[in-house]
Amino acid sequence: MATLKLLLLPGDGIGPEVMAEVKRLIGWMNKHGMERFETEEGLVGGCCYDAHKVAITDDTMAKARAADAVIFGAVGGPKWDSVPYDARPEAGLLRLRKDLGLFANIRPAICYPALAESSSLKRDVVDGLDIIILRELTGGVYFGEPKTITDLGNGQKRAIDTQVYDTYEIERISRVAFELARKRRNKVTSMEKRNVMKTGVLWNEVVTQVHAREFKDVTLEHQLADAGGMQLVRWPKQFDVIVTDNLFGDMLSDVAAMLTGSLGMLPSASLGEVDPKTRKRKALYEPVHGSAPDIAGTGAANPIAMIASFAMALRYSFGLGNEADLIDQAIAAALARGLRTADIKSEGTTLVGTTQMGEAIIAELEKLAA
Numbered sequence: 001m002a003t004l005k006l007l008l009l010p011g012d013g014i015g016p017e018v019m020a021e022v023k024r025l026i027g028w029m030n031k032h033g034m035e036r037f038e039t040e041e042g043l044v045g046g047c048c049y050d051a052h053k054v055a056i057t058d059d060t061m062a063k064a065r066a067a068d069a070v071i072f073g074a075v076g077g078p079k080w081d082s083v084p085y086d087a088r089p090e091a092g093l094l095r096l097r098k099d100l101g102l103f104a105n106i107r108p109a110i111c112y113p114a115l116a117e118s119s120s121l122k123r124d125v126v127d128g129l130d131i132i133i134l135r136e137l138t139g140g141v142y143f144g145e146p147k148t149i150t151d152l153g154n155g156q157k158r159a160i161d162t163q164v165y166d167t168y169e170i171e172r173i174s175r176v177a178f179e180l181a182r183k184r185r186n187k188v189t190s191m192e193k194r195n196v197m198k199t200g201v202l203w204n205e206v207v208t209q210v211h212a213r214e215f216k217d218v219t220l221e222h223q224l225a226d227a228g229g230m231q232l233v234r235w236p237k238q239f240d241v242i243v244t245d246n247l248f249g250d251m252l253s254d255v256a257a258m259l260t261g262s263l264g265m266l267p268s269a270s271l272g273e274v275d276p277k278t279r280k281r282k283a284l285y286e287p288v289h290g291s292a293p294d295i296a297g298t299g300a301a302n303p304i305a306m307i308a309s310f311a312m313a314l315r316y317s318f319g320l321g322n323e324a325d326l327i328d329q330a331i332a333a334a335l336a337r338g339l340r341t342a343d344i345k346s347e348g349t350t351l352v353g354t355t356q357m358g359e360a361i362i363a364e365l366e367k368l369a370a
């Protein structure tokens with residue numbers, strides 16, 4: 001059995017609290033001989049600023065490059081609101097994304113049956129929902145040049161952002177989408193605005209070509225991103241994998257997030273290119289939520305998003321789909337037993353803290369693995 005090297009970056013606020021439950025899970029998996037994980041830890045965000053005056057050190061970056069996967073908690077908090085811009089806590093995450101070339105952001109929107117009532121939509125619309133929003137993460141309008149605000153001298157200013165996509169950027173994100181779909185329900189929906197944007201025209205053309213050349217067995221459908229947003233709240237179960245650019249992906253993934261009820265439930269993965277020599281790809285796994293300073297230190301944080309992010313690492317970095325399925329089933333079983341952290345509490349359920357939820361998930365895992 002090969003040793004799998006993980007770099008754990010707990011970060012700030014509730015980051016270390018939810019990461020503790022992932023460590024418990026790793027310990028359990030190592031003990032049961034399911035896999036052999038070797039872990040290292042590093043500082044990122046505000047805690048790294050306090051120690052080193054930067055949001056992430058070169059030494060930690062070297063460890064991130066050497067690791068098979070990076071497991072990230074959350075960063076930030078009011079304590080660091082006035083630190084220099086380049087050293088702000090989020091700069092650590094942005095450097096990881098940039099230096100590791102993490103261009104593909106995978107955000108599943110899964111609605112556990114036990115939580116269907118927490119969604120703002122009707123139960124039958126979201127119950128059992130399991131879709132993925134795949135967002136291009138390193139290109140598009142957030143990074144395109146020119147990006148300026150110019151004083152026009154007549155009391156007016158002009159702001160410019162530039163949406164840019166090259167063929168290779170669309171090709172590689174499309175491939176990730178089709179490969180994901182092949183392991184799921186075999187359907188990709190590509191979203192852009194080809195009716196008003198040139199980047200939308202190219203996006204549509206390139207996705208169509210990659211499909212025709214390499215992935216004919218997968219069903220491909222195109223929707224305009226605005227209509228797609230509407231469909232996402234009308235009948236989200238029509239989708240399997242949605243692939244879209246950085247800007248639309250930012251918005252659509254937040255819309256999809258709300259379908260499932262709570263921020264504390266949502267995992268994510270960011271993947272880089274496959275290295276042609278090692279066949280491995282750089283990857284970072286993190287919950288969608290932030291450091292939740294309002295509840296940090298109270299032991300109330302929901303660890304499910306963090307644990308589900310680790311399950312994504314098993315699935316996407318290590319090909320351990322069965323083990324990832326087991327963890328997802330253990331989460332569903334703990335919820336079905338009526339256990340709830342405060343953020344997902346409803347009438348008639350039992351309130352538990354971070355540690356109890358982590359322990360309950362392992363107890364369910366224990367039963368499932370037996």
Ligand SMILES: NC(=O)c1ccc[n+]([C@@H]2O[C@H](COP(=O)([O-])OP(=O)(O)OC[C@H]3O[C@@H](n4cnc5c(N)ncnc54)[C@H](O)[C@@H]3O)[C@@H](O)[C@H]2O)c1
Pocket residue numbers: 014018073074075076077078093263264265286288289290291292293294295300301302303305341343
């Ligand atoms: N990737 C990241 O590290 C990341 C992402 C978003 C925000 N942030 C940072 O986190 C800090 C707080 O930001 P925010 O309040 O806008 O967002 P947040 O996600 O930290 O919190 C939003 C709300 O959701 C609750 N919440 C979040 N995660 C939870 C969990 N696991 N269990 C229970 N409740 C949970 C919080 O208590 C809060 O009420 C800021 O400094 C922000 O910059 C970091």
